[in-house]
Amino acid sequence: MYEKQTSVLNCPCKEFPPMMNPAPIMTAYQEARRRTGRPSPAQPGILRRFFTKTPVSPAPENILPILIAVGEDSPLEGFQWLEGETPEEHRQRLLAQPVEDGGALLARMAARNREYAAENGWEWPGQEVLGPMEGGEAIDRFLGISDFHGKTIPLVLAEIPVKHPWEVFAHVPFGGWNECPCNEEQMAISKYWYEKYRAVPAVITRDVLEYDLPTPVGREAAMELALEQYAFCPDIVDQGCASVGYLADSLAKSTKWYFWWD
Numbered sequence: 001m002y003e004k005q006t007s008v009l010n011c012p013c014k015e016f017p018p019m020m021n022p023a024p025i026m027t028a029y030q031e032a033r034r035r036t037g038r039p040s041p042a043q044p045g046i047l048r049r050f051f052t053k054t055p056v057s058p059a060p061e062n063i064l065p066i067l068i069a070v071g072e073d074s075p076l077e078g079f080q081w082l083e084g085e086t087p088e089e090h091r092q093r094l095l096a097q098p099v100e101d102g103g104a105l106l107a108r109m110a111a112r113n114r115e116y117a118a119e120n121g122w123e124w125p126g127q128e129v130l131g132p133m134e135g136g137e138a139i140d141r142f143l144g145i146s147d148f149h150g151k152t153i154p155l156v157l158a159e160i161p162v163k164h165p166w167e168v169f170a171h172v173p174f175g176g177w178n179e180c181p182c183n184e185e186q187m188a189i190s191k192y193w194y195e196k197y198r199a200v201p202a203v204i205t206r207d208v209l210e211y212d213l214p215t216p217v218g219r220e221a222a223m224e225l226a227l228e229q230y231a232f233c234p235d236i237v238d239q240g241c242a243s244v245g246y247l248a249d250s251l252a253k254s255t256k257w258y259f260w261w262d
Contacts, residue, residue, distance in 0.1 A: 002070040006156055008079055008087040009171060010064075013156040015070070020143060021141045022152050025067065027159060029202070032065035033212075036159065052064065064168050067145060069205035071154040077206075083187030094170035094183060102192025104187060106118030110231035125244055133223060136241070138216075139256045140163060144208035161244065165200040166190035172204050179234065180207070180261040189232060197225075199257060211257040222252040233259040 003162050012117045079087045090130065109211070117124030146152050160171050168188040169175075176182035181189065186209075192201040197217055204212035212217055217225055224250035230237050241247050 002154065002156055003251055005070050005074050005076040006068075006158065008076065008183035009158055009160060010231050011158055011171075012090075013068075013158045014155065016152065016155045017152060018151050020049065020151055022141075024146065025152060025157070026141075029065060030068060032157060032159060035066060036063040041163070041166065042257065056180050062161060062163045064162050064165050064200065065157060065159050065171070066168055066201060067142065067155050067203045068158050068172060069153055070156050073153060073206040075172055075174045075204050076208055081175075085221065090173075093172045095167060097184070099191050100184065102188040105188050106192070106228045106231050109181075110227065112240075113231060125227070125237075129243060131243030131245035133220070133245040133248045136246050136251070136253060138253035139250060139258060140254065142203050142210050142256060142257050143209050144203045144260070155163055156245075163193070167196050168201050173206055174209065175261075178261060197210075202256075207261050211258045213255045213257070217251055219252045222248040225251055229257070229259070233261060235262050 002015050014028060016028075018105065019025075070076070079090075082090050085093065114124045133230045139227070145155060161236055162168055162171070166187045169183045174180075175184060175186050190199075190201055193211070197213060199211040202207065202212035223244070226244045229247065229251075230244050237244060237247060239262060240260070241250065
């Protein structure tokens with residue numbers, strides 16, 4: 001199954017069957033980040049490479065390691081819904097077009113939510129949803145790679161050739177259904193968050209997207225970021241942590257970002 005799904009990626013993929021201990025998966029991911037010149041913050045000494053002016057030898061290739069679900073929950077099944085173009089044509093079309101301003105896009109998403117709320121007689125986000133910036137838990141592991149019983153889902157670690165991390169959404173179809181932003185919007189927002197926080201896409205399943213960061217955002221930036229993430233993915237608050245303040249407190253402690261769309 002996974003060979004057929006991943007064949008469209010045209011890149012090395014390592015399969016990981018379901019397992020109770022995700023350690024082998026994380027070890028392989030961190031090693032791939034280190035080897036390809038996009039190191040994971042979980043590795044000692046990495047932050048110095050990100051934030052000092054010491055020259056770092058360039059990677060031999062521009063590659064982004066990413067964990068992708070395979071099987072029935074794979075986002076790669078989205079290629080079957082392409083109309084009038086092959087996966088490669090789809091990829092080249094997305095890579096050739098300008099990337100939108102992700103910050104402006106998030107602002108429009110927030111404005112759209114406020115307008116919808118006003119039309120229906122409520123405030124967005126209301127005070128009960130904002131809440132105090134407290135109670136958040138640190139997220140330092142990928143949540144979307146495991147099921148409700150703690151077993152990992154079928155995955156591949158794909159080493160996708162990209163010049164920039166946000167270009168992964170030209171290679172992996174994700175979004176464009178319900179309230180989940182489409183591939184072009186995912187690229188724009190990922191570019192914005194990478195340039196601002198060095199967040200890189202790390203996990204993609206059928207309905208989950210996770211990012212990896214070198215260090216948590218500062219508390220002074222966390223509330224603004226939480227409001228952006230609420231506009232981007234309302235379900236993480238409305239069907240998850242219940243308040244933007246809780247999310248902000250969590251972001252100030254976390255090196256992983258989790259998004260899920262119903």
